[in-house]
Structures are given as C-alpha cells and as structure tokens.
Amino acid sequence: MKLKNIFTFLLFLGLLSVQAQNKKALSGVEAKPNIVVIYLDDLGYGDISSYGATELQTPNIDVFANEGVKFTNGYATSATCTPSRYGLLTGVYPWRNAKARILPGSAPLIISTKQETLPKMLKRAGYQTAIVGKWHLGLGSGNVNWNEHITPGPNEVGFDDAYILAATQDRTPTVYIKDGFIDGLDPKDPVFVSYKKNFDGEPTGLDNPELTTMKWHHGHNNSIVNGIPRIGYMKGGEAAKWSDVDMADHFLEKAQAYVRTHKSKPFFLYYALQQPHVPRTPNPRFVGKSKLGPRGDVILEADWCIGEFMKTLKEEGVLENTLIVFSSDNGPVLQDGYFDDAIEKLGKHAPAGKLRGGKYSLFDAGTRVPFMVYWKGTIKPKESKALVCQVDLLASFAKLVNEKADMSDSENMLPALLGKSKKGRENIVLEAGGKTSYRKGDWVLIPPYKGEKLSWHSLVETGVDREFQLYNLKKDVGQTNNLAPSNPKMVKKLLAEFEAIRGKDYSNIKK
Ligand code: NG6
Ligand code: CA
Numbered sequence: 331m332k333l334k335n336i337f338t339f340l341l342f343l344g345l346l347s348v349q350a351q352n353k354k355a356l357s358g359v360e361a362k363p364n365i366v367v368i369y370l371d372d373l374g375y376g377d378i379s380s381y382g383a384t385e386l387q388t389p390n391i392d393v394f395a396n397e398g399v400k401f402t403n404g405y406a407t408s409a410t411c412t413p414s415r416y417g418l419l420t421g422v423y424p425w426r427n428a429k430a431r432i433l434p435g436s437a438p439l440i441i442s443t444k445q446e447t448l449p450k451m452l453k454r455a456g457y458q459t460a461i462v463g464k465w466h467l468g469l470g471s472g473n474v475n476w477n478e479h480i481t482p483g484p485n486e487v488g489f490d491d492a493y494i495l496a497a498t499q500d501r502t503p504t505v506y507i508k509d510g511f512i513d514g515l516d517p518k519d520p521v522f523v524s525y526k527k528n529f530d531g532e533p534t535g536l537d538n539p540e541l542t543t544m545k546w547h548h549g550h551n552n553s554i555v556n557g558i559p560r561i562g563y564m565k566g567g568e569a570a571k572w573s574d575v576d577m578a579d580h581f582l583e584k585a586q587a588y589v590r591t592h593k594s595k596p597f598f599l600y601y602a603l604q605q606p607h608v609p610r611t612p613n614p615r616f617v618g619k620s621k622l623g624p625r626g627d628v629i630l631e632a633d634w635c636i637g638e639f640m641k642t643l644k645e646e647g648v649l650e651n652t653l654i655v656f657s658s659d660n661g662p663v664l665q666d667g668y669f670d671d672a673i674e675k676l677g678k679h680a681p682a683g684k685l686r687g688g689k690y691s692l693f694d695a696g697t698r699v700p701f702m703v704y705w706k707g708t709i710k711p712k713e714s715k716a717l718v719c720q721v722d723l724l725a726s727f728a729k730l731v732n733e734k735a736d737m738s739d740s741e742n743m744l745p746a747l748l749g750k751s752k753k754g755r756e757n758i759v760l761e762a763g764g765k766t767s768y769r770k771g772d773w774v775l776i777p778p779y780k781g782e783k784l785s786w787h788s789l790v791e792t793g794v795d796r797e798f799q800l801y802n803l804k805k806d807v808g809q810t811n812n813l814a815p816s817n818p819k820m821v822k823k824l825l826a827e828f829e830a831i832r833g834k835d836y837s838n839i840k841k
Contacts, residue, residue: 362456362596362731363705364652367723368639369418369600370632371411371464371498371607374662374695376683377629381700385679386626390637394656394702399712399749404701405719405769406660409690409762411498412466414659414697414720415602416440419447419467419487421724421740425761425832429468434525435497435562437468441487446736448724449488452598455733460491460592462584463602469496469507476503476521476567480510489600493584499577499604499611500667502562504555505570506580514570521567528552528563535559544609548787550667558609558668574611577604578628582635586642593646601639605632608666622679623671625664650707653730655747657720658699663689665788686809690785692762692776692793693809703747716746716754717769759831765794766836768828772804775824780838796839800824 375381378388380395394400407417412433413424420441424430429440441447449459461484469483484492493508503523506513512521528534533541535551536559543557553564556574572580585601610624612631620626636656643649662681664672666689687693701718703709726744728735745751757770767776776799785792793799798821800814814821829836 363708364593364596364648365452365457365598365727366652366654367418367598367600368636368654368656369415369463369602370658371602371604372660372663372666372689373606373629373632373658373700374681374683374688375685375698375700376680377606377662378633378700382683383679385622385677386620386629388629388633390633390640391656391700393640394654394704395700397706397711398654398702398704398709399714399747401701401703401714401716401718403715403717403754404657404699405697405717405758405760406658406699407697407719407721407758407761409660409687409692409696409760411464411607411659412440413761415465415467417739418659418720418723419449419600420445421448421721421735421737423721423739423759423761425759425764425766426739431764433466433468433497435501435503436474436523436525437497438470438472439468439482439487441467443482443486445487446724447488448727449598449600451488451724451728451733451735452731453488453490455731456596457731458491458592458595458597459489460493460588460597461489461600461602462493462588463495463581463600464498464604465492465494465602466497474523476512476523477515477517480507480512483507483510485509491588493581495572495577495604498561498607499574500550500558500561500608502553502555502560502564503567504560504564504572505567506572512567512570515567516569519566519568521570522565524563529565532563532565534563545669547665547667547669550608558611561667574609575613577611578613578631578635582638585639589639589642589646589648593648603632603635605629606662608668608670610668610670610672621675622677623675625670625672626675626679653703653705653708655723656700656702656704661685661688661691661695661697661699663788663790667787684807686791687793688788688790690762690788690790690792692760692765692767693791694774694803694807696762696793697760703749705748709749712749714746714749714752714754716743716752717756717758718743718746718754719758722755757827757831759828762793765838766828766832767793768824768832769803770824770827772802773820773824774801774803774809775799775821775828777825777828777837778839798825
C-alpha cells in the first residue's frame with residue numbers, strides 16, 4: 331500500500347471506532363466522547379435566533395439547536411451567576427450553600443476542595459479537564475496575596491488546567507489567572523485588590539468621571555481600568571491587565587489551543603464566555619454589527635467565537651467525538667450598571683422571548699435559558715420539552731462515562747439529553763437572590779416574600795410578592811395570570827412538596 335492509502339485506511343478505521351463509541355453511548359453503554367460545556371453569561375431565552383430572536387442572527391449557536399437537542403424547558407439553577415455556576419459544577423442546588431451568592435472579586439472559594447464536582451468525576455473516568463473563561467466561584471481562603479500562588483481555586487476542585495477571569499468583567503482584579511498565577515504579572519508591579527477602600531492616589535469612577543469612557547449608572551464607580559469604572563478597587567499589575575475589547579478573542583484562542591494540545595485523549599472543557607454581561611465591550615470588528623448597541627454586538631461576537639471554536643474541533647478531527655452542551659448562567663438584563671444603549675437601542679428585540687422577568691428574577695426568564703446538546707453524527711435533531719437543569723450534568727455525564735458520582739440534587743437526564751427520552755425531571759427548586767420557587771410539571775409556585783417587586787437598579791421584575799403566586803406555564807407562559815387565589819388546593823399540594831425539599835424555613839416573611 332502506498333503511504334497515502336495507508337493513511338486513508340487508518341483514518342477510516344479511526345472514524346469507525348469513533349462511530350462505534352458513539353453508538354455505545356446511545357445504547358446505554360459507556361462512551362468517552364470529549365465533553366465541552368459552552369456557557370454564556372446573562373444570555374436570555376430569546377437572545378438567539380433559534381429560540382425566536384428576529385433582530386439578531388446567531389447562525390453558529392443555532393447549529394446546536396437545529397442539529398442537536400433543543401430544550402424548551404432547560405434551566406439554570408439560579409437567576410444569577412455564582413449560584414448557577416456552583417450548581418452546574420457541583421450538582422448541588424446553590425440554595426443549600428449560603429455562600430453561593432454573587433461574589434466580590436476578593437471572595438474565598440465557595441466549593442469545598444472535598445466536594446464532588448463535575449471535573450473531578452470526569453477526571454476519575456480518565457478525562458483531562460480544563461476551564462477557560464469566567465470563574466466567579468471565589469479564590470483562596472481569605473486575604474489572597476495576588477502576587478503569589480492563588481489557591482485553592484479551579485485546580486483544587488478538579489480542573490487540570492485553568493485560564494480564568496476571577497469574578498466578572500466588571501469586577502477587580504482585571505487580570506487573567508493561569509493555574510493560580512496572574513498571567514503576565516511583573517513582580518516589580520504587584521497587584522493589590524480591595525473591596526473595602528480605595529488605594530491612596532488611585533482614581534475612581536466616582537471622583538474622576540473625566541477619566542472614564544464608559545459611564546456608570548449604578549455601582550461600578552470604583553477603580554478605572556481601560557476607561558471603564560469597575561466594582562472593587564485595584565492597584566498595580568499594569569502589564570497584566572486585560573484588554574476588554576480583546577477578551578473574547580483571548581479566551582477563544584485559549585480554548586482552541588486547548589483542543590489542539592489535548593485532542594489525543596478524552597477531555598472536558600468548560601468554555602465560559604463573558605458575553606453579554608456588562609461591561610459590554612465588543613471588539614471593533616463587531617461594533618455596530620447588530621444595530622442593537624453593544625449588548626447585541628457582543629452576542630454576535632460570542633456567536634462568531636463559537637463558530638471559530640467549532641471550526642477548530644472540525645480541523646482537529648474531533649468534532650464527531652465531542653458532545654457539546656450550550657447554555658447560559660441566568661436570564662437577560664439590559665441595564666446592569668453602565669449607560670450602554672442596551673435599552674435605547676433595543677427596538678423589537680425581546681431578550682427573554684415570551685417569558686416574564688429576567689436576571690435576578692423568580693419569574694421564569696430568570697432561570698429558563700437556552701439549553702442545547704449537540705453531538706454531531708450521534709444525536710438526532712429534536713426539540714424537547716423535557717424539564718432539565720444544569721445541576722443534572724453531573725449525574726448524566728457520570729452515567730455516560732460509567733463513573734460513580736457523589737450527587738445530591740443532580741438527576742440522571744442522559745436519555746433526555748441525548749434525545750432518546752421525553753422524560754425530564756419531575757420538579758426543580760429555583761433560586762433568585764436567596765429566595766426560591768418551585769416548578770413541578772407545568773406549574774410554578776412562588777411563595778410569599780418580602781422585598782422589591784421591581785429591582786431599583788435594573789428595573790427587572792423580581793417575581794417577589796407578599797402573596798402566593800401560582801402559574802400554569804402551559805397555558806400562560808408569560809406568567810400573567812396568578813391562579814393562587816382560585817386554586818388553593820394546588821397551592822397547598824405544591825407547597826407541601828416544595829417544603830419537603832426546601833425545608834419550612836425558606837421565607838423571609840416572619841409569620
Ligand atoms: C451585581 C452588579 C451587576 C452584576 C452582577 C453580577 C451592582 C449594582 N450590580 O451586584 O452589575 O455585576 O452583580 O452578575 O453592582 S452575575 O451575572 O455575575 O451574577
Ligand atoms: Ca450571569
């Protein structure tokens with residue numbers, strides 16, 4: 331045989347074995363495809379064209395929905411970031427951990443290093459594991475020295491490789507951290523971070539508006555980096571500071587490089603993009619592309635990044651052996667701290683689709699998010715109504731790779747995720763700002779709470795009310811018709827179930 335023929339033959343054998351592996355997965359036998367979780371920040375149920383957006387076209391993300399399993403009842407565990415990421419990675423409902431609330435950039439790690447995690451489980455199954463992108467689960471164990479090894483962090487809870495931003499794009503420290511060390515740090519220019527007070531002589535958004543190129547609306551008036559005032563103070567680390575407009579390209583390159591260098595053995599990559607969270611800083615290539623202002627532009631930028639990432643999987647010959655989950659950590663928000671035209675240029679775009687509420691909300695748009703599972707050549711395109719939650723990835727992937735997992739709230743949804751079954755979870759307890767609600771089948775029960783009905787800063791309906799709220803999502807997806815007064819029997823039934831999971835001490839209304 332000529333060399334070329336031998337090569338073709340080997341390639342053919344390779345393809346056969348990939349297909350055999352994938353068939354195994356579908357027949358319920360262990361398979362070890364690469365697993366990639368692509369996770370956006372604050373992307374709403376209606377923000378992509380395959381979920382109904384008409385004013386934005388997201389062709390690369392749409393591939394997952396149109397050629398994979400598109401879930402219409404897919405949920406994050408929480409309406410904000412830290413708790414949702416906690417649920418995704420640990421398989422535990424975030425309301426079980428009082429520390430799982432939006433964290434400052436200086437917060438200690440909230441996942442115990444002894445706790446089960448998705449990457450730990452996959453490591454035991456022989457996977458290489460990595461995170462690229464937003465972390466926001468805390469670092470260190472209090473009083474971090476940012477100029478030394480920052481630990482514990484992602485490496486100590488299951489990730490072999492970690493290239494992260496510590497908290498959010500709007501919080502200090504505005505540097506990348508690679509396996510516990512600030513990337514590009516000049517030791518002669520150490521980094522100091524505080525969430526209590528400013529460092530002497532450092533400008534702030536509050537005192538030096540003339541130095542800002544993006545204007546703060548609420549919060550976000552501490553240290554200024556790249557003209558953008560942030561939450562939290564920071565000093566030093568000039569050479570290590572990230573460039574906001576290049577962040578998407580930077581994370582993309584890291585994710586692509588990871589695939590190229592780890593493709594010969596199964597890998598798990600958690601690719602956590604920063605868009606469309608504030609500050610929305612599209613690269614100049616995307617400025618004005620959407621006509622919806624920076625929020626739309628960064629969604630198009632994220633879509634492009636995902637397309638490029640998919641090209642890499644293909645070029646490296648691993649596309650058909652890679653299972654991809656796409657989702658978002660919480661629902662959409664327009665005004666989240668900066669004047670950036672998100673409201674002014676919204677036009678007809680509906681970031682939450684037909685759902686009510688948004689980020690921070692107990693209403694459905696807080697937690698119901700785009701949720702797709704794509705596995706080229708193995709999963710058949712399908713729209714699924716099955717109730718699935720990000721907390722289920724731990725148990726489902728444990729089943730896929732035939733590994734035991736220590737799980738509490740995570741349920742094995744593998745048949746639903748692969749489009750083999752219509753059956754989802756029976757119920758979910760969802761969280762927003764520490765308050766919880768209960769979904770069972772098509773019913774949603776929101777118990778009474780004290781608090782604002784409309785968040786003062788972002789003008790999102792929080793879903794909080796002093797009365798019981800009961801909605802039937804099948805008949806009333808927009809949650810406009812509160813059936814609690816007319817159906818006290820259902821309220822009682824659901825409340826009893828909810829309290830059995832959640833405990834009786836959930837409400838902040840003293841009886
Ligand atoms: C809030 C910030 C908001 C955003 C959010 C975290 C204020 C007033 N608002 O506290 O701008 O940073 O935290 O978003 O500071 S999340 O998606 O990471 O949960
Ligand atoms: Ca978020």
